[in-house]
Amino acid sequence: MKILKPPLKREDVEALEAGDKVLITGTIYTGRDAAHKRLVDLLDSNKPLPFDINGSVIFYVGPTPSPPGRPIGAAGPTTSYRMDAYAPRLIEKGLRGMIGKGPRDANVKEAMKKYGSVYLGATGGAGALMAQAVKKAEVIAFDDLGPEAIRKLEVVDFPVIVINDTKGNDLYIENVKKYKKG
């Protein structure tokens, strides 16, 4: 088991290999479809992003609302390919990690190799379980997007697995090959 404490340096993620199990402790940011579009729109118009992207980790999630007394509701990953159109721009700006589920496209994998970033898989559909690792949550941008607003999360031992490392390995492809019949 490896430990990651964002913000991350390039060498932190270069030390990871596809298949490594990782626990994240520290600050991560949420962002999914609509928030990604806005982040890239901000970059296109040379405006500052609502958080420091350099060294950061984005978790693709739209949590359920926090009930009284809890920092967050259910918080599992959403499907990542919908962010493929935006991810390379953010990786170029220093995004070191993305947490989601499902395969990424060639452009994202290329950007991960070129700029040093990793794609981390979390268990889809385990939203109640994953929420246990979230200790604090605060909306920091795009409040009007509701579940899609960007939240700053404080997590402790948030469990993920490295799907794509900086060397071009892909855990999904390698592992499915092992079990495919015929």
Add this chain to the structure above:
Amino acid sequence: MRSISFNTVKKKVKAAIMDAAFIAGDDLMASFRRALAEEESPLGKEILNQLLENAEIAKDKRIPLCQDTGLAIFFVEIGDEVKIKGGLLTDALNEATKEAYGDAYLRKSACNCFTRKNTGDNTPAIVHYDIVKGDKLKIVFCAKGGGSENMSRVTMLKPSDGRKGIEDFVVQRVWEAQANPCPPIIVGVGIGGTFERAAIIAKKSLLAPIGKRNSDPELAEMEKSMLRKINDLGIGPGGLGGRITALDVKVIMEPCHIASLPLAVNINCHSSRHAEIDF
């Protein structure tokens, strides 16, 4: 005529929506345990154990099983001797949806297609009606997540494609979906009808308990055949490789046009949430 009040419908449906978000069905839990016993991949087993633990936490702490608490879908069978007193049935279902998603802190996932602005209360619900004989009302609620819905497809095959063409398309669809729809999945297959009817019966097929075979021997055989082929794909729990890619395959078949062979594949994630409310 039997009269059922608008408020009774709203109240019971609201309670059922909330429970479905927090409590995994017995058939689903049993299928996780069977999968755990059959899975060969250590990572696959780990994922299945997480899903069992997730279901326990969700039930004990009333945290939704999944953050995607879905769009609200209803299949309604209303007897021709039933009258809803005090309002329209569709309005009762929408109000129940609005209140349940608000009061239980469920995620509102309905939005405008172009502006992507959230409707704010998870309405409109999607309602399918069947009028049947008698004085009963049966409402089946289904919370359907977007990730698995996105992996679903409708196609119009040629009659000459036959059973093999159907099975090939379904298996290929699951292969292309890979980890996206949150495997282990449940695959709903609608064969026949028309373009839209195939999709509706594919979704309806997902409501039957996991592990229950079709009463038609040929369709039961097809379900088993497709389940075997899908589980030979090696996608596994979480898409991380393994034996159990699907927990079940369900088929509903209806007559179609002499020129057509409509086929719909509606993929459901493992967070298969539904509830039946009988009046």
